[in-house]
Amino acid sequence: MTTLALTNLAVVRMMAARLMLRDDVPGPGVRKLGIVSAVVSVGCALPLVLGIHHLALVAGLGLASMGLLVWICLRLLSPAMAVSVVGVALACSSLMTALSVTAGFQLEITRALARLNGHVLLTKYGLDFFEYEAVADAWRAREPVIAASPFAYSMVAVVHEPGASDDEDGDDGEPSAADEDDAPPAGPSIVIGKGLDPVRAAELDGFREVLGTGDPVAVLRPGDTRHVPGIVLGKGLAARLRAEVGSRVRVVVPAEVTGRDEPPGPARHAPFEVLDILSTGTSELDRNLALMHISAAQALFFREGRVTGIEFELTDPELAEEVAATMTAELPPLYRISTWKETNSPMLIGLAQIRATLALVLGLMVVVSASSLIASLLLLVRRKRHDIAVTMAVGGSRSLIFWVFEAVGLLAGLMGAVLGLGLGGLYCLVIDAFRYPLGGDVYPVDHLPVVVQPIDALGPAGAAVLLCALASGPVAMLAARVHMLASLQR
Numbered sequence: 001m002t003t004l005a006l007t008n009l010a011v012v013r014m015m016a017a018r019l020m021l022r023d024d025v026p027g028p029g030v031r032k033l034g035i036v037s038a039v040v041s042v043g044c045a046l047p048l049v050l051g052i053h054h055l056a057l058v059a060g061l062g063l064a065s066m067g068l069l070v071w072i073c074l075r076l077l078s079p080a081m082a083v084s085v086v087g088v089a090l091a092c093s094s095l096m097t098a099l100s101v102t103a104g105f106q107l108e109i110t111r112a113l114a115r116l117n118g119h120v121l122l123t124k125y126g127l128d129f130f131e132y133e134a135v136a137d138a139w140r141a142r143e144p145v146i147a148a149s150p151f152a153y154s155m156v157a158v159v160h161e162p163g164a165s166d167d168e169d170g171d172d173g174e175p176s177a178a179d180e181d182d183a184p185p186a187g188p189s190i191v192i193g194k195g196l197d198p199v200r201a202a203e204l205d206g207f208r209e210v211l212g213t214g215d216p217v218a219v220l221r222p223g224d225t226r227h228v229p230g231i232v233l234g235k236g237l238a239a240r241l242r243a244e245v246g247s248r249v250r251v252v253v254p255a256e257v258t259g260r261d262e263p264p265g266p267a268r269h270a271p272f273e274v275l276d277i278l279s280t281g282t283s284e285l286d287r288n289l290a291l292m293h294i295s296a297a298q299a300l301f302f303r304e305g306r307v308t309g310i311e312f313e314l315t316d317p318e319l320a321e322e323v324a325a326t327m328t329a330e331l332p333p334l335y336r337i338s339t340w341k342e343t344n345s346p347m348l349i350g351l352a353q354i355r356a357t358l359a360l361v362l363g364l365m366v367v368v369s370a371s372s373l374i375a376s377l378l379l380l381v382r383r384k385r386h387d388i389a390v391t392m393a394v395g396g397s398r399s400l401i402f403w404v405f406e407a408v409g410l411l412a413g414l415m416g417a418v419l420g421l422g423l424g425g426l427y428c429l430v431i432d433a434f435r436y437p438l439g440g441d442v443y444p445v446d447h448l449p450v451v452v453q454p455i456d457a458l459g460p461a462g463a464a465v466l467l468c469a470l471a472s473g474p475v476a477m478l479a480a481r482v483h484m485l486a487s488l489q490r
Contacts, residue, residue, distance in 0.1 A: 012400065015391075016407035019380060020081050030074045037067030053434050065426055066090070069419055077415075080376040081408075085416045087369030088468065092420025092460045095362040097427045099456035102355040104449030109347065110317060110340070111206055112282040112445075116194075116289070118149065118204065118311030119320040119340045122327065126334070132307045136200070139312060144323065147203035147313040149196060152297035152306075156193035157252040158233070158290055160241040161271070189240055191288045193251060195297020195307075196220060204313050210280045212245075219276035222293040229296035231272035235279045236287030247274045251290070253300055270300050283438075283446050366460060370467035373412055377405060377475035381482070388482045402480040409472020410465065417461035424460075428452050 044061035047054070069089055073082035122135070136148040198216035201207055208214045211232065221230035231251070233243060243249055252269040272292065280286055298305050314323060320339035327337045341348060381388070388401055428450045436448040 012403045012407050015404045016411055019384065019404070019408050020077055020411060022076065022078050026075055030071060033067055034071035034075070037064045037071055040064035041068060048430065048433055055434075055436075058430055058434050058436075061430060062427065065423055069423055072419065078380075080379050081412060084369065084373040084376045085412050085419070087372050088366070088413060088416025088464050089419040089423060091362070091365035091369040092417055092464050093424035093427060094365060095359065095460040096421065096424035096452075096457050097431070097450075098358045098362050099355065099459070100424075100428050100450045100452045101431065101448065102351065102358060103453050103456055104451040105445060106348070106351050106355075107451045108281055108445045108449040109344075109351070112210075112280045112285060116204070116207070116210075116280065116285065117340065117343070118147065118313045119317050120312040120314065120323050120327070121309055121338045121340075121343060122312065122331075123309035123336045123338075124334055125336060127302075127306065129306050129309065130304075132310055136310050139310075139327070144315040144319050145312050146315055147200065147205070147311075149200045149204060149311045149313075150294065150307045151309060151311060152195035152294055152301050153308040154193050154253055154297070154301040155190060156290065157188040157190050157254070158193075158237070158241060159188045159250045159252065160243045161248045161250055162242075188252070189237060191234075191237055191290050193253070193290050193292065193297065193301070195292050195294040195301070197294045204311075210278055212276045212279070220291060220293045221273075221275060222295045223270075223299075228271045228273050229293055230275035232276045232278050232291040233274055234286035234289045235277050236283060237290065238274070238277050240287070243274050245274055245276060248272070249274060251292075251300065268300055268303075270296070272296075281445055281447070286446070363460075363463065366464050366467060369416070370413065370464065370471045373409055373468055373471050374475055376412075377408065377472055378478075380408070381405070381475060381479045385482055388479060392482075398480040401482070402476045405476035405479045406469065406472055409468045409476070412472075413465040413468025416468070417464045420464065421457055421461055424457070425452070 040060055041064040044057045044064060047057050048061070070082075070086055073085050073089075076082075077085060122139075123129070132150040136150055139145050140148040196216075198220040201220075202216045207216065211219060213219055219230055219232050221227060223229035228248075231249060233241070233249075238244065241247075241249065249272050250269055251272055252267050254267050278286065278289060278291065280289075294307070298307070312323070314320060317340065320341065324337045324339050327335070331337070391401065392398070431448055431450045434448075438445065438447055
């Protein structure tokens with residue numbers, strides 16, 4: 001750039017900043033607002049940091065942070081510009097927080113599904129998937145596969161047996177603490193029974209974390225002559241059955257779901273001991289899932305050593321379609337391959353629609369806040385007509401006036417975006433620390449998740465700056481057309 005261009009740029013920046021800043025000292029009300037907001041913010045933030053989670057503290061911190069935002073703008077900017085910057089900041093923070101929450105929902109659900117279902121599912125047409133060990137080992141050795149977990153699956157009925165012994169040998173008959181409850185025994189629950197190899201399933205990312213003990217080998221215990229097999233119940237299922245660790249349950253496989261053409265016979269059933277409680281963070285899974293050792297599941301579900309399929313976890317979930325295409329090309333047509341996106345497409349489509357709707361609705365707030373900048377700039381032009389005329393009289397060009405007011409809009413949008421990112425980041429930190437509980441009957445996860453992605457932060461900020469630049473353009477053109485002589489005579 002030439003020296004003249006750099007000089008003009010410096011003049012534009014200086015004049016734009018001067019037009020935005022206050023001409024007078026803020027009144028006592030502004031100072032009181034800053035002091036009160038700061039005190040309330042500290043008073044609400046400290047208990048949250050110390051682990052005292054209460055909704056009133058979160059609400060107080062949110063309101064106090066807005067008060068600090070208003071104080072900063074009123075302290076530095078003229079009242080008209082402060083209103084516009086506050087609007088842009090609140091719009092950016094709201095959109096950033098909403099997008100981060102929806103991203104958190106998507107990530108939490110994806111993680112929960114991967115912990116128990118992997119990213120690529122391999123099944124076989126027919127009822128003869130006996131070669132699962134060789135297939136799992138072959139693909140586990142290839143990148144980007146990091147886990148290959150065979151599983152046996154069936155719909156089952158789980159019944160709590162409060163009168164049964166829950167100790168290891170099953171002979172003393174003493175009731176557990178749960179059995180001493182005066183409440184009537186819970187009825188059977190129809191859930192998903194899933195058998196896993198604990199050693200292979202332990203390679204699934206996050207699988208150990210969803211178990212209470214964190215030891216799959218200990219809790220997914222196969223049956224032997226001294227012990228009944230172990231079972232892991234989802235926490236929602238355990239609460240519905242009024243079962244706890246050490247309780248005895250009976251798992252029943254109705255004859256109609258055995259998958260054979262022979263006439264239905266008596267239902268298959270076997271006793272299990274509850275060795276752990278599962279907490280995936282996804283309410284639907286926690287209410288409808290029971291895990292057991294793969295050998296116990298094979299004996300109960302199929303009465304033979306086959307499996308339903310193999311679940312593969314990848315280094316990156318987005319590689320699922322590529323890996324599925326490779327498997328389809330290399331494996332015989334007897335096998336069927338699907339990805340986690342195909343299996344859960346209704347849920348993922350719903351989340352994408354919610355995210356798009358939130359972005360559209362809250363994005364209108366950014367449009368409205370940017371449009372309010374037009375009124376502030378028009379008021380600024382009206383008040384500074386004499387100054388504009390003086391600038392022209394001393395040699396300032398109309399293009400210089402245009403770029404000065406355009407720079408005012410850009411600076412207002414940039415300041416609002418920066419303050420909005422800071423406020424939105426604070427809201428996201430508070431939501432993440434508070435872990436607001438959600439109703440399991442309505443929401444797919446048990447708490448309000450939040451994940452800040454770069455696009456969710458930079459997208460609203462960039463949109464705000466762009467819209468403010470566009471909104472200030474017509475006003476800047478109006479300022480550049482101010483009649484010099486008429487304005488000087490006033």
